[in-house]
Every structure is written in structure tokens, then in C-alpha cells.
Amino acid sequence: MADISLSRVAKSFGRTTVVRPLDLDIRSGEFIVVLGPSGCGKSTLLRMIAGLEEISGGSISIGGRVVDALEPRERGCAMVFQNYALYPHMTVADNIGYALKVAGVGRTERRARVEAVAATLGLEGLLDRRPAQLSGGQRQRVAMGRAMIRSPQVFLFDEPLSNLDAKLRVQMRIEIRRLHDRLAATSIFVTHDQVEAMTLADRIVVLDAGRIEQVGTPSEVYHRPATRFVAGFLGSPPMNLIDATVGSDGTLEFADGSALSVPGVRAEPGRAVTLGIRPEAMAVGAMALDRPVQGRFALEFVEHLGPTALAHGRFADAAFVAQVPGELRTGATEGLAFGCDPTALHLFDRETGRRIDDAIAAGAAPATTSVEAASAEHH
Amino acid sequence: MEKRTTFRQWWIGVAFAVPQIVLIFTFFYWPAGQAVYWSLTLQQPWGGGNIWVGFDNFRQILSDPLYWNSVVRSIVFALVATGLSMGIALILAVFVDRGLTGSRIHRVVMIWPYGIAAPALALAFRFMMAPEAGFLSSLNRLWPGLWDPGLDGVDAMIEVIVAFSWKYVGYDFVFFLAALQGIPRALSEAAALDGAGWFRRLRDVQLPLLTPTVFFLLVIDITESFQDSFGIVDIMTAGGPARATELMVYKVYFDGFKGFDYSGAAAQSIVLMILIVALTILQFRFIEKRVHYR
Numbered sequence: 001m002a003d004i005s006l007s008r009v010a011k012s013f014g015r016t017t018v019v020r021p022l023d024l025d026i027r028s029g030e031f032i033v034v035l036g037p038s039g040c041g042k043s044t045l046l047r048m049i050a051g052l053e054e055i056s057g058g059s060i061s062i063g064g065r066v067v068d069a070l071e072p073r074e075r076g077c078a079m080v081f082q083n084y085a086l087y088p089h090m091t092v093a094d095n096i097g098y099a100l101k102v103a104g105v106g107r108t109e110r111r112a113r114v115e116a117v118a119a120t121l122g123l124e125g126l127l128d129r130r131p132a133q134l135s136g137g138q139r140q141r142v143a144m145g146r147a148m149i150r151s152p153q154v155f156l157f158d159e160p161l162s163n164l165d166a167k168l169r170v171q172m173r174i175e176i177r178r179l180h181d182r183l184a185a186t187s188i189f190v191t192h193d194q195v196e197a198m199t200l201a202d203r204i205v206v207l208d209a210g211r212i213e214q215v216g217t218p219s220e221v222y223h224r225p226a227t228r229f230v231a232g233f234l235g236s237p238p239m240n241l242i243d244a245t246v247g248s249d250g251t252l253e254f255a256d257g258s259a260l261s262v263p264g265v266r267a268e269p270g271r272a273v274t275l276g277i278r279p280e281a282m283a284v285g286a287m288a289l290d291r292p293v294q295g296r297f298a299l300e301f302v303e304h305l306g307p308t309a310l311a312h313g314r315f316a317d318a319a320f321v322a323q324v325p326g327e328l329r330t331g332a333t334e335g336l337a338f339g340c341d342p343t344a345l346h347l348f349d350r351e352t353g354r355r356i357d358d359a360i361a362a363g364a365a366p367a368t369t370s371v372e373a374a375s376a377e378h379h
Numbered sequence: 380m381e382k383r384t385t386f387r388q389w390w391i392g393v394a395f396a397v398p399q400i401v402l403i404f405t406f407f408y409w410p411a412g413q414a415v416y417w418s419l420t421l422q423q424p425w426g427g428g429n430i431w432v433g434f435d436n437f438r439q440i441l442s443d444p445l446y447w448n449s450v451v452r453s454i455v456f457a458l459v460a461t462g463l464s465m466g467i468a469l470i471l472a473v474f475v476d477r478g479l480t481g482s483r484i485h486r487v488v489m490i491w492p493y494g495i496a497a498p499a500l501a502l503a504f505r506f507m508m509a510p511e512a513g514f515l516s517s518l519n520r521l522w523p524g525l526w527d528p529g530l531d532g533v534d535a536m537i538e539v540i541v542a543f544s545w546k547y548v549g550y551d552f553v554f555f556l557a558a559l560q561g562i563p564r565a566l567s568e569a570a571a572l573d574g575a576g577w578f579r580r581l582r583d584v585q586l587p588l589l590t591p592t593v594f595f596l597l598v599i600d601i602t603e604s605f606q607d608s609f610g611i612v613d614i615m616t617a618g619g620p621a622r623a624t625e626l627m628v629y630k631v632y633f634d635g636f637k638g639f640d641y642s643g644a645a646a647q648s649i650v651l652m653i654l655i656v657a658l659t660i661l662q663f664r665f666i667e668k669r670v671h672y673r
Contacts, residue, residue, distance in 0.1 A: 077572065085565035098570070098575075
């Protein structure tokens with residue numbers, strides 16, 4: 001159990017900046033998922049916490065102790081690597097027990113602890129095998145056993161599920177979460193997969209180009225994205241993002257001359273914004289008629305997914321997707337009506353990409369933790 | 380799908396193979412066969428006729444204590460030289476792999492000794508090791524007579540072993556470095572997180588994964604030390620003093636071309652060939668089994 005605190009932590013390789021100075025406070029026992037596209041610096045961030053990568057600036061402390069100058073082994077972290085990094089010449093038992101062997105734990109105690117860990121992971125019958133004789137899921141478990149055996153304060157996961165097939169990935173995801181709840185260590189999990197992030201995390205850290213875009217619970221990140229990037233990155237299919245200008249009479253005006261009437265819009269008229277609407281937040285056809293915000297988009301084609309379908313088309317001269325009931329076949333030539341509540345609309349400043357808070361008057365919405373809020377909390 | 384290339388006409392494949400077969404036959408099987416024939420006959424030194432003597436040549440060399448002396452010297456030479464060159468090469472490769480400054484230059488420079496012909500490097504070492512003027516002569520200033528490969532057989536053996544090892548350090552180094560860099564970095568990192576310091580990581584993770592390379596170099600170095608040592612011995616010590624550095628390959632040459640005992644030399648070279656073949660088979664049969672963990 002340990003708090004982790006990152007203060008102005010940065011990393012650059014030569015002239016290339018990978019991680020810009022960032023602050024992050026992780027509470028003891030928390031499951032944090034660092035989410036971002038490839039090359040955003042998320043693995044580098046994890047490796048800096050582990051001590052595998054030197055930090056170029058700032059300071060990291062684990063459990064109240066500054067670890068900047070400490071070797072990986074002195075930091076109390078265990079890590080599960082993307083390709084597991086099992087020792088190919090050692091048996092499963094030796095792989096799991098290697099940390100204990102290095103620590104000088106005796107043979108009998110080592111065996112007992114290895115067997116205990118193997119039992120929790122369902123590896124009992126495999127202890128004398130070599131990694132090459134195991135399946136992908138079994139190797140994954142061995143890698144986790146190797147991390148668990150020392151009862152570390154901090155678990156670090158570097159995209160551990162990316163080499164598994166889809167079915168196994170779901171299963172291991174659940175096991176990882178279960179394990180975290182039982183061991184009550186602090187976990188940091190790096191991934192580019194938003195489903196993993198949404199299902200595993202207590203809090204998600206969304207990273208882009210070495211910068212923290214948002215820190216928040218999965219619900220906050222999904223319902224109140226702090227920036228345009230977060231809005232576009234989370235959600236499948238992604239949120240519709242359309243550039244607009246705030247009109248004078250409660251409307252949003254688009255570049256092609258069309259407009260959308262939004263009751264209760266509060267942003268000052270003339271401000272350049274980006275409008276965001278989630279495909280799944282809309283009703284279409286007859287059901288759209290009783291919604292406060294109503295529009296119409298040109299339907300191009302429908303993708304059927306079974307229970308639902310995705311209607312692809314164009315709105316205000318931009319690509320537009322709405323999630324529709326599975327039985328929708330084709331649209332009328334005059335276009336498909338869509339409607340939603342004002343709270344389903346997100347407005348982002350077009351210059352900064354930041355969310356405009358309270359841009360639309362509405363009922364109570366969940367609280368947000370934006371970047372400013374997170375750093376304010378820290379100082 | 381078949382991965383091999385197949386030809387519609389059988390002779391096309393044969394035609395591709397012929398140049399290689401001709402080369403191997405002319406420069407390996409034919410001389411080797413000739414040596415076998417000579418070893419079973421008594422050749423006249425100036426040519427013109429020979430007498431079939433069966434295994435008499437072998438009986439003669441195997442009952443000759445001087446021949447056994449050369450066998451023992453060769454084995455000592457092979458083991459010490461191989462151990463020395465592989466050990467030094469491994470240490471250097473580990474340092475370069477750890478990314479010490481100038482490692483890129485080392486990688487290029489280290490292979491050069493292998494490119495130098497044995498007699499040329501032997502001449503250089505002979506100057507350096509000369510007891511009266513070389514850089515080891517300072518030893519003699521402190522302890523007169525301590526270093527004299529011209530008189531002391533042990534000194535002479537050290538001299539040829541050092542020269543031979545120097546040549547093969549570069550060769551072994553290149554293989555060790557490639558093998559070290561082929562080990563996934565994540566393995567070392569995992570070991571670091573498991574609490575192992577750099578020496579422990581080297582011993583527990585990297586070295587075990589180098590065993591295929593160690594095995595390969597063991598075969599190559601021992602085989603080469605039986606053959607490639609000729610030039611060094613010839614230039615540095617000529618087998619002396621008092622046959623202290625008379626290795627098997629040098630004795631073949633000396634008895635054959637200086638002593639004009641072609642038949643005895645042919646028999647010796649057959650023994651040497653059998654020894655090398657046997658060593659290689661032994662290594663593949665018994666050592667290779669333990670190095671494959673995948």
C-alpha cells in the first residue's frame with residue numbers, strides 16, 4: 001500500500017520531449033489506468049515510476065519516499081510486461097520464485113510461497129514447465145505470479161493484455177481487477193484500449209502527446225470529457241465533433257449556414273466552439289420529435305451491429321454518426337431527424353480545445369475533475 | 380505450398396550444384412583421400428614409386444613418445460587458448476553491451492585482429508615478446524631471466540597462446556555481442572525489478588541465454604586452435620624450445636617437409652582429422668543437448 005506522487009515529472013530523449021512536466025497524485029490502493037494513443041508517452045511514464053527510465057525533471061515519490069535516485073529493486077514496484085518477459089531457461093516455479101531467490105529466501109519457504117501464488121492463479125499443474133510450453137494466457141498468469149510473489153506495494157502493468165486473443169483478454173481483465181481488489185496494492189495499468197480503461201479503472205488518466213488531458217473516474221471521463229481530445233478518444237463509435245459558432249438567440253451556427261437551436265446555451269455569442277454529441281445519446285426518427293434539441297442529417301448508409309445499428313451520414317457538412325435501433329433499414333430522402341437533451345451536448349473552445357463548463361443550462365451533472373482541478377488539489 | 384524451389388528438368392538443379400561440388404572435391408575430398416592413401420604406403424621423398432605398408436605408419440607414430448608429446452601440447456594449447464579468448468571476449472562484449480562510451484567504435488575495431496594473417500601477427504608478437512628488447516623485457520630487468528621464451532618451454536607456450544587468443548578474441552567478441560544484443564531487454568528489466576543487480580542479472584539471465592553461442596564458439600575455437608595455430612608457431616617458436624610448442628599441426632609440417640617423412644606426416648594429419656571430427660561429434664552429441672531450452 002503506497003501513495004504515489006508525481007510532481008513536474010518530465011522525460012525527453014535528446015531533443016524529443018516524450019513526457020511534458022506533469023503532476024499526478026495516486027491514492028494508496030487505487031487502480032489507475034493510463035490511457036492514450038500509441039506514442040503518447042504512457043509506457044515511458046510507467047517505466048519512470050518503475051525506475052527503468054531516468055526522469056529528466058521533477059520528482060516521483062512512492063509511499064512518501066522520494067525514489068528518483070533509487071534502483072528499480074529499491075522502489076517496491078512489480079511490473080507485468082507487454083510480452084511477459086518470462087525467463088525462457090527457467091521453469092514456471094523458478095520464474096515466479098526468482099525475486100525470492102535473489103532476496104535470499106530459503107528453498108523450502110520459497111517453494112511454499114510459489115505454490116501459494118500458483119494456487120491463486122490456477123497454475124498448480126504447470127510449475128515444472130518452461131515458458132515455451134505454455135499458452136498465452138498461462139504465460140500471462142506466470143508474469144502476474146512473478147509480480148505478486150513479493151507482495152509489492154505497487155503493481156505496474158504495461159499493456160499486459162495486448163498479446164491475448166479477444167476472449168482471453170476479457171477473462172484476464174476480470175482476473176486482474178479481482179486480484180487488485182484482493183491484494184489492495186496500488187495499481188497502474190497502461191493501455192490504449194478504452195474498454196480496458198473503462199472497466200478496470202478507479203480513475204483514468206488520459207494522456208496525449210506527453211500531456212495529461214484529463215484525470216477522472218470512467219464516468220467523468222465519458223460523460224464530461226475535459227478536452228476535445230478526450231471527447232474524441234473515448235467512446236466507440238467516437239463522439240461527433242463539429243465546428244460551430246455560438247449564435248445570438250440560443251443557437252449554434254455552422255459553417256455551411258445551417259443552425260441548431262439549443263435552449264439554454266450560455267456561451268457568449270460569436271465564440272468559436274466545437275460541438276460534441278455522442279452517437280448513443282441521440283434519438284432518431286419519430287422518437288426525436290419530443291426532444292428539446294432537434295436536427296436533421298443526411299443519411300448515407302447504415303451499419304447493422306445486431307441489437308443496434310449505426311447510421312452514418314453528414315450534418316453541417318461534417319461526418320456524423322448516430323446509434324439507432326437495429327431495425328432501421330434506410331432513411332428518407334429528406335434526411336433523418338435526430339434529437340437529444342441539451343445536457344447531451346458538449347461544447348469545447350475551438351482555440352484551446354478545453355471544455356466550456358456550464359455552457360448549457362441544465363439539471364445537476366456529475367462533478368468533473370479537470371486538469372486544473374487535479375493540480376490545484378496537489379498544491 | 381512447397382518452400383523449396385523445384386525444377387522441371389532434373390539437370391538444372393544438378394548444374395547449380397556442380398561448381399560447389401567441384402570446389403569441395405578438388406580442395407577437400409581429393410587431398411584428404413590422397414592423404415589417406417599416403418598414410419597407408421611408404422612414399423619415397425623424391426617421388427617415383429611407393430610401397431604398401433598397411434597401418435605401419437600409424438603404429439610407428441602412436442608408439443613414438445615425441446608424437447604423444449605433441450598431442451598433449453596441442454590439447455593444452457587448445458583448452459587454454461579457447462578459454463582465454465572466450466573469457467576475454469565475453470567480458471569485453473558485456474561491457475560494450477552495457478553501452479559504455481565508444482562502444483560503436485569497439486565493435487568495428489575488435490574484429491580487425493581476426494582479419495590479420497597468423498604469420499603477420501606472430502611476427503608482431505615476436506617483437507613484443509622478445510626477452511631482450513620487447514615490452515616484456517622490463518620483467519627481465521627486475522628479475523633477470525624470468526621471461527625467456529627462447530629457453531623456457533612454458534614461456535614459449537604462453538607466448539603462442541597469447542598470440543593465438545589475441546586473434547580469436549575479436550572473432551568471439553562479435554558473436555557474443557550479437558548474442559547479448561539479441562536477448563530481449565525486457566528480460567533484464569524484469570530481473571532488475573525482481574531485485575537483481577547487474578552482476579546477478581548477467582549471471583542468472585544473460586549468461587544462460589548465451590549457451591548456444593558459447594557452444595558454437597567452443598566448437599569453432601577448439602577446431603581452429605588445432606589448425607590455425609600453425610602460422611603462429613612457425614614464426615614465433617618453430618616448435619621450440621626442445622619441442623615445447625610442437626603442436627600436432629606443426630609436427631605434420633615439420634616431419635613431412637623438413638624430415639621428408641611424407642607417409643608419417645600423412646598418418647599424423649589423418650589422426651588430427653579424426654581427432655577434430657571426433658571432438659565435433661562429441662560436442663554436438665553431448666553438449667548441445669543441454670543448451671537448447673526453447
